[in-house]
Amino acid sequence: MAKREPKQERSQRTRAVLVQAAAEVFAEAGFAGASVNKIANRAGLTLGALYFHFENKEAVAREIVRMQPSFATPVDGAEGLQRAVDITLIWAYGLLRNPVLVAGARLVAEQGDFMGPEENSHRQWAAILADALRSAQSRREVRSGVDVEAVARLVVNASTGAQLHAFAESGPGRSDLPFRIEEMWRCLLPALAVPSAIKRLEFGEGRARPDADAPMHA
Amino acid sequence: MAKREPKQERSQRTRAVLVQAAAEVFAEAGFAGASVNKIANRAGLTLGALYFHFENKEAVAREIVRMQPSFATPVDGAEGLQRAVDITLIWAYGLLRNPVLVAGARLVAEQGDFMGPEENSHRQWAAILADALRSAQSRREVRSGVDVEAVARLVVNASTGAQLHAFAESGPGRSDLPFRIEEMWRCLLPALAVPSAIKRLEFGEGRARPDADAPMHA
Numbered sequence: 001m002a003k004r005e006p007k008q009e010r011s012q013r014t015r016a017v018l019v020q021a022a023a024e025v026f027a028e029a030g031f032a033g034a035s036v037n038k039i040a041n042r043a044g045l046t047l048g049a050l051y052f053h054f055e056n057k058e059a060v061a062r063e064i065v066r067m068q069p070s071f072a073t074p075v076d077g078a079e080g081l082q083r084a085v086d087i088t089l090i091w092a093y094g095l096l097r098n099p100v101l102v103a104g105a106r107l108v109a110e111q112g113d114f115m116g117p118e119e120n121s122h123r124q125w126a127a128i129l130a131d132a133l134r135s136a137q138s139r140r141e142v143r144s145g146v147d148v149e150a151v152a153r154l155v156v157n158a159s160t161g162a163q164l165h166a167f168a169e170s171g172p173g174r175s176d177l178p179f180r181i182e183e184m185w186r187c188l189l190p191a192l193a194v195p196s197a198i199k200r201l202e203f204g205e206g207r208a209r210p211d212a213d214a215p216m217h218a
Numbered sequence: 219m220a221k222r223e224p225k226q227e228r229s230q231r232t233r234a235v236l237v238q239a240a241a242e243v244f245a246e247a248g249f250a251g252a253s254v255n256k257i258a259n260r261a262g263l264t265l266g267a268l269y270f271h272f273e274n275k276e277a278v279a280r281e282i283v284r285m286q287p288s289f290a291t292p293v294d295g296a297e298g299l300q301r302a303v304d305i306t307l308i309w310a311y312g313l314l315r316n317p318v319l320v321a322g323a324r325l326v327a328e329q330g331d332f333m334g335p336e337e338n339s340h341r342q343w344a345a346i347l348a349d350a351l352r353s354a355q356s357r358r359e360v361r362s363g364v365d366v367e368a369v370a371r372l373v374v375n376a377s378t379g380a381q382l383h384a385f386a387e388s389g390p391g392r393s394d395l396p397f398r399i400e401e402m403w404r405c406l407l408p409a410l411a412v413p414s415a416i417k418r419l420e421f422g423e424g425r426a427r428p429d430a431d432a433p434m435h436a
Contacts, residue, residue, distance in 0.1 A: 121386070164327055164382075187368050
């Protein structure tokens with residue numbers, strides 16, 4: 001007899017199926033165009049199952065926005081400036097194929113409908129990048145006078161704009177996004193980093209995790 | 219007897235009323251939520267009058283996106299780097315009150331629905347900023363090795379992201395947008411401009427035209 005799947009694992013798996021289905025629906029239809037019915041149908045689950053895991057559509061959308069950074073965590077121990085760069089590259093390459101990141105990118109323009117300002121996506125990403133840049137500053141890769149919080153906000157704003165414009169230029173594939181992210185850093189780095197640190201930086205798809213389709217809970 | 223308004227002037231005035239009404243409707247409802255009926259109603263005009271001026275909703279939306287730069291033209295003869303800065307400040311302060319700019323900001327996320335890539339808003343703004351930065355380079359305010367096209371794209375991307383995030387933070391008022399635009403330049407300028415040129419730059423609402431509600435056709 002096959003071993004029964006433990007209840008908790010089954011529940012986690014159902015939740016993951018719901019999030020994936022919701023991401024596809026939000027990516028296609030936006031927040032306003034999505035409904036709990038569409039999401040449950042896409043997941044092949046009942047409305048009851050959806051409501052067991054999420055209070056409403058807003059709660060699913062919040063979860064998707066909150067999950068974004070878990071898909072953009074460098075795994076190879078990159079530190080400081082390379083870590084900041086890697087976070088943006090993993091996100092940019094991930095956006096080419098990961099429905100949760102695509103949904104998050106679309107929902108960012110509509111987040112006022114389901115998130116308070118205190119938890120919005122911009123603040124979430126800016127805090128993560130400011131951490132990496134602060135560490136880069138303590139490693140003397142970033143110059144001491146630089147306002148890392150302001151740079152983090154600029155990088156998040158420019159990345160948000162870049163994904164919108166990549167969408168306008170090349171459609172849902174957003175194929176030129178990674179190039180625009182590298183271009184952003186090339187323009188910005190001379191203002192903040194020391195030349196030797198800039199020289200050491202690596203760009204390109206090699207910096208993005210090959211398994212960027214799976215979230216990192218580490 | 220009062221002089222009759224010439225036909226051409228009347229027609230231009232009707233067109234302006236339609237654009238203003240359409241801007242309000244797009245700003246409130248987005249591209250998908252707007253309709254020619256809503257726009258004609260808001261303008262207090264018939265559908266026939268709307269169709270005399272515009273082929274369809276897409277054509278009105280394209281006109282609004284195309285008009286954006288006419289609201290962000292420095293008038294006091296600012297040149298070079300100050301001109302590039304002024305364009306972004308006039309736009310940022312204008313967005314606090316001008317329905318056509320608010321509509322354009324909202325439509326930028328949906329422009330794939332009514333504009334081809336070759337005329338999208340990103341390219342339009344990037345070309346205008348690249349011109350100003352190229353002139354700044356020829357005036358030796360911007361260093362010769364700097365890729366002004368790339369910087370222009372970065373500034374447009376960051377401004378787009380800043381307005382989205384200002385909306386998420388402070389709602390339709392977007393009251394912190396001008397601050398974010400100045401912050402962007404403060405972070406970026408050391409990478410591209412010579413120190414004396416940075417020192418001469420002016421920021422603040424004084425750089426935005428007081429009459430930024432009216433387009434410039436000059």
